[in-house]
Amino acid sequence: xxxxxxxxxxxxxxxxxxxxxxWKRRTRLAFYRLVDGLLVxxxxxxxxxxxxxxxxxxxHVVFNSLYPQAALSARSEPPPSEAPTVIYSSxxxxxxxxxxxxxxxxxxxxxxxxxx
Numbered sequence: 508x509x510x511x512x513x514x515x516x517x518x519x520x521x522x523x524x525x526x527x528x529x530w531k532r533r534t535r536l537a538f539y540r541l542v543d544g545l546l547v548x549x550x551x552x553x554x555x556x557x558x559x560x561x562x563x564x565x566x567h568v569v570f571n572s573l574y575p576q577a578a579l580s581a582r583s584e585p586p587p588s589e590a591p592t593v594i595y596s597s598x599x600x601x602x603x604x605x606x607x608x609x610x611x612x613x614x615x616x617x618x619x620x621x622x623x
Contacts, residue, residue, distance in 0.1 A: 519546040519569070521548055523535075
């Protein structure tokens with residue numbers, strides 16, 4: 508719809524996590540041809556996209572982080588007075604293995620999605 512209305516369309520996602528072939532690769536490339544830009548999480552996704560014919564000017568690597576590297580290295584562990592914070596951005600499915608996050612806390616993670 509954005510393209511039909513003359514708007515700039517940018518997608519943000521994994522792009523390619525591993526080499527693809529066949530219908531999956533053709534479908535993804537056809538879909539990506541419709542947009543003006545792709546924000547991908549890693550340099551490997553950019554390499555694969557360019558290898559598959561997507562113009563490099565269209566792919567921008569943004570990585571998968573909330574904080575710049577300098578902020579992470581300056582404070583590698585939280586002070587003891589701070590409770591840990593977990594930010595999870597994905598589907599709550601068994602495949603994504605969210606269950607290991609419950610182990611470090613004696614009372615588990617509590618939430619409306621049945622994580623307690």
